[in-house]
Every structure is written in C-alpha cells, then in structure tokens.
Amino acid sequence: MLLPRRTVLRPLGFSPSGLHFRLCLHNQAGFVFTQTKAYIFKRGFTIAPSSASSPHSKWALLGAGVALAGTSAFLFMSEEKFGGIQTIFVPSKEDYQNVYTEIARLLIEMDEYDDGSYGPVLLRLSWHTSGTYDKTTGTGGSNGATMRFAPESDHGANLGLVHAREFLEPVRKMFPWITYSDLWTLAGVAAVQELGGPTIPWRPGRQDADSTACPPDGRLPIASKGPPHLRAIFYRMGFNDREIVALSGAHALGRAHTDRTGYEGPWDFSPTVFTNEFFRLLVEEEWLKREWDGPLQYTDKTTKTLMMLPTDMALIEDAEFKPHVERYARDSDVFFQEFTDAFVKLLELGVPFKGQGRDRWVFERSE
Numbered sequence: 001m002l003l004p005r006r007t008v009l010r011p012l013g014f015s016p017s018g019l020h021f022r023l024c025l026h027n028q029a030g031f032v033f034t035q036t037k038a039y040i041f042k043r044g045f046t047i048a049p050s051s052a053s054s055p056h057s058k059w060a061l062l063g064a065g066v067a068l069a070g071t072s073a074f075l076f077m078s079e080e081k082f083g084g085i086q087t088i089f090v091p092s093k094e095d096y097q098n099v100y101t102e103i104a105r106l107l108i109e110m111d112e113y114d115d116g117s118y119g120p121v122l123l124r125l126s127w128h129t130s131g132t133y134d135k136t137t138g139t140g141g142s143n144g145a146t147m148r149f150a151p152e153s154d155h156g157a158n159l160g161l162v163h164a165r166e167f168l169e170p171v172r173k174m175f176p177w178i179t180y181s182d183l184w185t186l187a188g189v190a191a192v193q194e195l196g197g198p199t200i201p202w203r204p205g206r207q208d209a210d211s212t213a214c215p216p217d218g219r220l221p222i223a224s225k226g227p228p229h230l231r232a233i234f235y236r237m238g239f240n241d242r243e244i245v246a247l248s249g250a251h252a253l254g255r256a257h258t259d260r261t262g263y264e265g266p267w268d269f270s271p272t273v274f275t276n277e278f279f280r281l282l283v284e285e286e287w288l289k290r291e292w293d294g295p296l297q298y299t300d301k302t303t304k305t306l307m308m309l310p311t312d313m314a315l316i317e318d319a320e321f322k323p324h325v326e327r328y329a330r331d332s333d334v335f336f337q338e339f340t341d342a343f344v345k346l347l348e349l350g351v352p353f354k355g356q357g358r359d360r361w362v363f364e365r366s367e
C-alpha cells in the first residue's frame with residue numbers, strides 16, 4: 001500500500017522543507033543523493049520507486065528525519081529487499097551497538113597513539129562538542145557536530161581534536177546512516193566504558209547542522225582561570241558545583257600537549273584507565289608550581305611527572321568545590337555514579353530528542 005506523502009507527514013509534524021534542509025546538509029558532507037519521491041509510513045518503512053540509487057552503492061539516501069520515523073538517524077533505502085522495491089533502514093539499538101563495537105575495536109587496534117589509546121581524545125571531543133551549550137539561547141551543544149567546520153574547528157580550545165575526528169571517519173564510512181553528532185557523543189561513551197569507567201546510558205537523536213550553527217569562540221573553559229570562571233562557563237550550560245567537580249574527574253584520562261594547549265603531562269599514572277585517581281592525587285599529593293617556560297601549571301612534589309591545571313587546583317581551593325573532591329577521592333563508586341549522571345546530561349544538552357531517543361540505551365563493552 002502506498003500513501004501519499006502529505007497524508008503521513010503532516011500528522012507527524014514533518015515538513016517537506018525540513019526534508020530539503022537535511023538533504024542540503026548531507027550534500028555538504030560529500031554525499032550524492034537521489035531526490036526520489038518516497039512514501040513513508042508512520043512506523044518508519046518506506047516504499048519508493050526503484051529508480052532511486054546511489055552512485056556509491058546500492059544504498060540511496062532518503063532525506064527522512066527523526067521525527068518522521070520516530071528514530072534519530074538518517075534513513076536509508078535498500079534496493080535489495082522486496083524484489084527491487086526499496087525499503088528504509090531504521091537503525092535499531094543493535095545497529096548503534098555495532099557502531100560502539102567498531103569504535104571499541106579500533107581503540108584496541110590503534111594502540112600506538114599517545115599513551116596507548118585514542119580514548120582520552122575521543123572523550124575530550126565529546127565534551128567539547130557538547131560543552132558549548134548555552135541554556136539561555138539554546139545554542140551550541142552536541143546537536144549539530146559543527147566542529148566539523150571552521151571557525152569552530154579552529155577555536156583554540158579545539159586544537160588537537162582533529163585526531164579524534166579523523167579516528168572516527170572510518171567508523172562514519174562504515175555506518176553512514178549515523179549523524180556525526182550522535183557518533184561523536186557515542187564515541188565519548190565508548191571511551192569511558194572501554195577504559196574501565198562507569199556505564200553511560202546514551203540515546204540517539206542528534207541532527208547535524210552546517211557551519212552557520214557554529215557557536216562563538218570562548219564558550220569552553222580557560223585552564224588558567226579560577227572558580228568564578230568555571231562557574232560562569234558551567235552554570236551557563238545548566239550545571240551546578242557538584243557536577244563541575246564530577247565532570248572534571250575526566251582528567252583521570254589522557255594528558256596535555258604543549259603543541260595543542262601549551263600545557264604538558266598526564267594527571268595521574270594511569271592515563272588510559274578511568275579511575276578516581278585525579279581526586280585522590282589532588283587531595284593527597286603536594287602540588288608545586290612547575291618551573292618552566294610554559295604557562296602556569298602544577299607538578300606533584302613526589303615524582304614531578306604529573307600535572308594539574310590552575311582550574312584543577314581551583315577545585316581544592318574553593319570551599320564549595322572541595323568537599324566534592326574529597327568525597328570522590330574517598331569513594332570511587334560515588335564518583336562513578338555522579339560522573340555518569342553529569343556526563344549523560346552533558347551529552348544531551350539542547351538536543352530535542354524524539355521517537356527512539358526517548359529511551360536511553362546501555363551498550364555492551366568489548367570483551
């Protein structure tokens with residue numbers, strides 16, 4: 001049975017102009033489309049004339065969006081099914097699990113980067129794509145993945161994140177139906193889980209946008225500043241003091257690079273394992289100003305191999321932040337739980353979830 005398009009689209013609140021918008025966006029990403037008329041059923045199936053095919057493969061992209069089919073990702077048609085009649089592919093939880101599994105596989109395979117894992121830089125990508133959110137204007141946030149474009153890709157805070165974006169390109173090619181904004185946030189989830197952190201529930205539904213949606217520079221925190229700056233940046237997103245401290249615990253992973261931000265070194269001795277070590281060391285170590293030519297950063301008195309940023313030190317200098325640092329230093333489970341809650345919130349800031357996106361999913365870790 002074929003339904004005329006307008007009959008179905010109107011009740012679902014989807015407009016043909018919305019359809020055109022998405023086609024334009026993906027054209028920028030280099031896809032070639034066939035703007036075939038398609039007939040779309042409420043539950044996400046489409047039957048369309050069989051002339052629609054992509055030069056890339058048997059898949060043809062049909063610009064049907066999330067609201068349309070109750071799912072979050074782009075919908076694809078395949079000529080293979082139903083004897084030449086094309087059908088729409090609606091990604092399921094299993095499909096997103098496959099994306100997760102591929103990221104996890106690559107994390108293990110590509111172990112020559114930095115301290116042996118791309119995980120930390122993936123986590124930083126997911127944070128920087130989300131942390132531009134402004135609750136007052138509703139702009140920025142993970143929806144859009146606008147860091148693909150200048151000027152956002154060139155913002156000083158984002159230097160080095162090209163490594164994370166390039167790491168994920170083969171994954172995007174393998175699963176071309178996923179939006180970059182869903183892919184980048186899912187990569188953050190995979191990084192935390194695969195490096196031994198808590199389980200992070202995640203849901204799809206982000207839509208990519210073009211460069212006109214790039215947030216202005218200056219929305220991410222500046223490491224040389226103190227508590228008022230941290231509060232100004234994180235309150236703007238809608239976080240409180242406890243959440244600021246919990247999220248900062250991500251610095252258990254990775255390191256700073258002089259050629260990216262000017263800072264140097266890891267925060268703890270296991271930068272590829274997600275732990276509460278960042279907090280334990282903050283509380284238990286003595287931190288000295290590092291004597292060097294670079295920007296002000298702190299080094300541990302015992303080994304002089306670790307580092308803290310001024311904003312990290314602000315967490316034990318501020319009377320409201322410090323009790324949370326101490327709680328997390330004492331109890332890893334509490335840190336894992338409160339980090340999870342704050343990180344889930346971070347990845348979802350400003351995203352208008354619909355359909356499948358109403359439910360969060362938990363993805364299985366690699367063996």
Ligand code: HEM
Nearest residue numbers: 120121124127221222223247250254255256257260261311
């Ligand atoms: C509180 C304010 C924050 C400041 C000022 C800050 C600043 C920085 C700086 C300067 C670096 C070094 C980057 C480099 O040179 O490569 C860094 C790395 C990192 N940050 Fe933050 N950050 C903050 C919060 C966060 C949050 C909320 C997360 C995640 C939830 C996060 C995750 C990371 C990770 C994983 C790295 C290591 C990246 C790598 O190894 O390449 N940071 N951060």
